[in-house]
Amino acid sequence: MNGQTQGLPLRNNCHCRGGAAAADRLPPPSFIRPLPNVKNRSKSAFQFVQMLKKTTLYFFAVGILSASLFSCSTSTKEPVDYVDPFIGTDFFGHTFPGATLPYGMVQLSPDHDVNGWTYAAGYAYPDSSIIGFSHTHFSGVGMTTGGDILVMPTVGDKIQTSAGSKDNPDSGYRSRYDKKDETASPGYYSVLLKDTKIKAELTATKRVGVHRYTFPESRKSTILLDIGHEIGGNATSGESLVKMINDSTLEGYKDANGTMVYFVAKFSRPFEYYGTWDNDYITPESSEGYWPYKNEEKGLNVGFFVGYKTQKDDQVTVKVAISHVSVEGARKNLQAEVSHWDFDKVKNDARNTWNEELKRVAVKGNDEAQKQVFYTAFYRSLLAQYIGQDVDGQYMGMDKKVHTALNYDFYPSFSCWDTYRTQHPLLTLVAPDHVNDFVKSIAAKTTEFGWLPAQHFRNTYRPSMVGDHLIPVIVDAYFKGYRDWDMEGLYAAMRRKALESPPADIPASAGRAGLADYIRLGYAPADRTTESVPNTMELAYDDWCIARLAEALGKKEDAELFYKRAQNYKNVFDASTMFMRPRRENGAWLEAIGTNQQAIDSVGAHHYYRYFDPLLVGRRPNRHYTESNAWQYLWSVQHDPAGLIQLLGGNQSFTQRLDTFFAMDASISTPKYVGVVGTIGQYVHGNQPSHHVAYLYNYAGAPWKTQYWAREIMERFYRTGPGGLCGNEDMGSLSSWYLLSSMGIYPVAPGSTQYTIGSPVFEEIAFNVGKDKTFKITAPNTSSKNRYIQSATLNGNPFDRSWIDHSEIMAGGELVFVMGPEPNKAWAAGKDAAPYSQTKQSLASRE
Numbered sequence: 001m002n003g004q005t006q007g008l009p010l011r012n013n014c015h016c017r018g019g020a021a022a023a024d025r026l027p028p029p030s031f032i033r034p035l036p037n038v039k040n041r042s043k044s045a046f047q048f049v050q051m052l053k054k055t056t057l058y059f060f061a062v063g064i065l066s067a068s069l070f071s072c073s074t075s076t077k078e079p080v081d082y083v084d085p086f087i088g089t090d091f092f093g094h095t096f097p098g099a100t101l102p103y104g105m106v107q108l109s110p111d112h113d114v115n116g117w118t119y120a121a122g123y124a125y126p127d128s129s130i131i132g133f134s135h136t137h138f139s140g141v142g143m144t145t146g147g148d149i150l151v152m153p154t155v156g157d158k159i160q161t162s163a164g165s166k167d168n169p170d171s172g173y174r175s176r177y178d179k180k181d182e183t184a185s186p187g188y189y190s191v192l193l194k195d196t197k198i199k200a201e202l203t204a205t206k207r208v209g210v211h212r213y214t215f216p217e218s219r220k221s222t223i224l225l226d227i228g229h230e231i232g233g234n235a236t237s238g239e240s241l242v243k244m245i246n247d248s249t250l251e252g253y254k255d256a257n258g259t260m261v262y263f264v265a266k267f268s269r270p271f272e273y274y275g276t277w278d279n280d281y282i283t284p285e286s287s288e289g290y291w292p293y294k295n296e297e298k299g300l301n302v303g304f305f306v307g308y309k310t311q312k313d314d315q316v317t318v319k320v321a322i323s324h325v326s327v328e329g330a331r332k333n334l335q336a337e338v339s340h341w342d343f344d345k346v347k348n349d350a351r352n353t354w355n356e357e358l359k360r361v362a363v364k365g366n367d368e369a370q371k372q373v374f375y376t377a378f379y380r381s382l383l384a385q386y387i388g389q390d391v392d393g394q395y396m397g398m399d400k401k402v403h404t405a406l407n408y409d410f411y412p413s414f415s416c417w418d419t420y421r422t423q424h425p426l427l428t429l430v431a432p433d434h435v436n437d438f439v440k441s442i443a444a445k446t447t448e449f450g451w452l453p454a455q456h457f458r459n460t461y462r463p464s465m466v467g468d469h470l471i472p473v474i475v476d477a478y479f480k481g482y483r484d485w486d487m488e489g490l491y492a493a494m495r496r497k498a499l500e501s502p503p504a505d506i507p508a509s510a511g512r513a514g515l516a517d518y519i520r521l522g523y524a525p526a527d528r529t530t531e532s533v534p535n536t537m538e539l540a541y542d543d544w545c546i547a548r549l550a551e552a553l554g555k556k557e558d559a560e561l562f563y564k565r566a567q568n569y570k571n572v573f574d575a576s577t578m579f580m581r582p583r584r585e586n587g588a589w590l591e592a593i594g595t596n597q598q599a600i601d602s603v604g605a606h607h608y609y610r611y612f613d614p615l616l617v618g619r620r621p622n623r624h625y626t627e628s629n630a631w632q633y634l635w636s637v638q639h640d641p642a643g644l645i646q647l648l649g650g651n652q653s654f655t656q657r658l659d660t661f662f663a664m665d666a667s668i669s670t671p672k673y674v675g676v677v678g679t680i681g682q683y684v685h686g687n688q689p690s691h692h693v694a695y696l697y698n699y700a701g702a703p704w705k706t707q708y709w710a711r712e713i714m715e716r717f718y719r720t721g722p723g724g725l726c727g728n729e730d731m732g733s734l735s736s737w738y739l740l741s742s743m744g745i746y747p748v749a750p751g752s753t754q755y756t757i758g759s760p761v762f763e764e765i766a767f768n769v770g771k772d773k774t775f776k777i778t779a780p781n782t783s784s785k786n787r788y789i790q791s792a793t794l795n796g797n798p799f800d801r802s803w804i805d806h807s808e809i810m811a812g813g814e815l816v817f818v819m820g821p822e823p824n825k826a827w828a829a830g831k832d833a834a835p836y837s838q839t840k841q842s843l844a845s846r847e
Helices: 045-051 327-337 343-358 368-383 423-430 432-449 470-479 487-499 515-521 532-552 556-565 568-572 641-647 651-663 693-700 703-717 733-743 806-810 838-846
Strands: 107-111 132-134 150-155 182-185 188-193 198-204 208-215 218-226 240-246 249-256 259-267 273-278 290-292 296-299 302-310 314-323 361-364 394-396 402-404 600-603 606-609 754-757 764-770 773-778 788-794 803-805 813-820
Touching (some): 107 198, 107 208, 150 198, 150 208, 150 314, 188 343, 198 343, 208 218, 208 343, 273 296, 302 314, 314 327, 343 368, 361 368, 368 423, 368 733, 423 432, 423 733, 432 487, 470 532, 487 532, 487 556, 532 556, 532 568, 641 651, 651 693, 651 703, 693 754, 703 788
Antiparallel strands (some): 150 218, 182 188, 198 208, 208 314, 218 302, 240 249, 240 296, 249 259, 273 302, 394 402
16 A cells, blocks of 8 residues: 555545445455544544435535525535545645635645645645744645745744744744644634644635734734745745834735745734844844844845734734735735725635635535545635736736736636646636636736746746646637637747747747757657657647647648647657657667666766666656656547557557556656656556546547546545645646546546546536536436446437537536446447547548
8 A cells, every 4th residue: 555545544435325335335456455544624424424314415506506405403514614625735735724715816824844845835734833824825736935924923032033943843933733723614724823822813815814813911922924934945036025114014025036925914903012033144243133123124034023912812913915016016905805804704705705616516415525525626626726916907927027917817827737637627617707817818928928838837937847738728718618818819829839949038948848859850859858758749739739729710731730740649659669668869769778777878968868668757857758657658649549549559459558557566667756646557646647547448449447447546546634635736636637537527638629428426416507507417326336337318318428528518408327336338339439539530531
């Protein structure tokens, strides 16, 4: 059993489907053994269902269905009540439990540490001491950044201006706490700081974090603002400023690795004393490094302290507004969003906002644990994309100039290598009012940057992941009917980037890696390009997306060019090994490792592993595959599974190869890689290249195997409790995978309007598709055991294919599945039942 699942209750142990007996559930594979339960933050699913055995839960979708109904003698549960913000805070989920709103600029959350990949979100559930509460975080990223403008309350005569260590919290302002004294719900977080007996409560609006601190009796209670605090450290950050405006207001800014964060902090009680510090200024005459009654400080590791004499249960509320434009922008945000001092109003408004968003999707079923996993995943899917503009529409552009978003929300971060696969397609279904704004934001960035960017965070471009995956985000939106943006302008930018290197004023790293070789040779050579195999495969997919849009816009020659380039994945397929394999510029395949010892070769500044090893993930900058190996990247031909099936010898050979993929040993060659988590054979659910693989059986006439594995992945890797995610959340991509898969649909190739069919988890799931229409997916007898589709109907008509089109969903209606314990191998197995592939479509157009 992998370390990622130790101490967690298996999903098979949950009380399922109205109290089904254990004998009616699918037994786990022999290598999975029951593990002890973790302590959950709510009643266990089993206890809750026992209490509610004869009740029915049905949440009606917002705007189209009637009010939520819940028959219970004691309470009514709303969707928001199922969310557990602690899910994913253990292991490497990199989620945070703090207060935020859907798409909110502020993510106010506790920080445990700032150093190391474990603390990418600042918080790691096993820790037991808190540094303080900062206002910006990312929900699941593989980088360390954020943690801006930290606030921490303390008591005691000595003012400490550094956090201290986890080994010795008393060496700084850090405080211990007990897990039993920590709670979180959407828009709210609370903890009792054990060392100081201070109760800390957090809530938020979109641009304002609101703190409420309840103090013990103390002759010296202090609130610290640490401006130097930063997740990942601030070695590359610039100068910051904090100053006192009056006896209850602080203002300033922070240069966080080139991202400006301006702030205004207002306190509900005038300062009785105050001062500044600079931890970089320690001298013999000022060994403490702080200055009482100084009202301004500028530097890298600076901060401000304010203090009071408190009686027992005295409360101080602090409102902190941020802006990426100016202090004036932060002032406007504060005045517009929290002009009062009513903490509970902000908290209740946050809860209601979340509940309205979560009510967009209604689920029916008796498994309370599944609902907790579902609505928490929905919550995570809606908070990862956050706005960047102030209340007046101003935002800081990629050209470092101030612009105004007119009648739309501007989004500064796109983790698109992750989110193009699941999160953005999900939002086209459940958050239609935001999709055009995503694309408008991309268009604005392209204009300001002078070039179509790729993956980037905080509106600052940095070379990062392989591929050019803002393209599928744009194209998928277009084909699903979201077109309120400059189509011709963005198409021209996509085309230019696919054919040219960046101009002199744009960093070369902003271009497509290996583009010249990709155009000249039809592939990226391993002796010239890092991660050469996925560089070829993912650019081929991006080119297919461009071809689709070119065709729709009537650009026939461009469409032909890019459809042809979309087949470049075949140029790295080695028929002798049946792998996508690195090859040199001269066309030769990289030598197989055999009995050789792995080594690293160099060509100028480029370094790469000398031998081809299908089990080697490796590490940058030497690796041939992106966070995966040859087994895992073999399947990354989302736009043309039929073409891949041909390469692998037909449907039977293809399914046998997939079977081996799931059945083989999970080991990889050294050096080991931290992202190999959530494994079934060589399938790695903790990393994105594997996410679509279980759905590929649909393309080879074996959809029942997709049904088995889709359900199996959901049950193994999505659970209640802090360790409920098997890997890095990656800005909502893991959670969005679960939402789509639990519906029984999955977008294998964003840019196509088709969703492949899996195994629906809920008896009923419904969402509003606009114009007073609802789409409902019903599977009355679904369960862990009854995971196989026996038959299906769409709006009362027989449905015998393993895909459904976006247009069919948006037309409203009902897709009904009859489920059973044994596979119906005839369902959706016919020649014409498989989803779209480029090769299949090309063959059909020639017939």
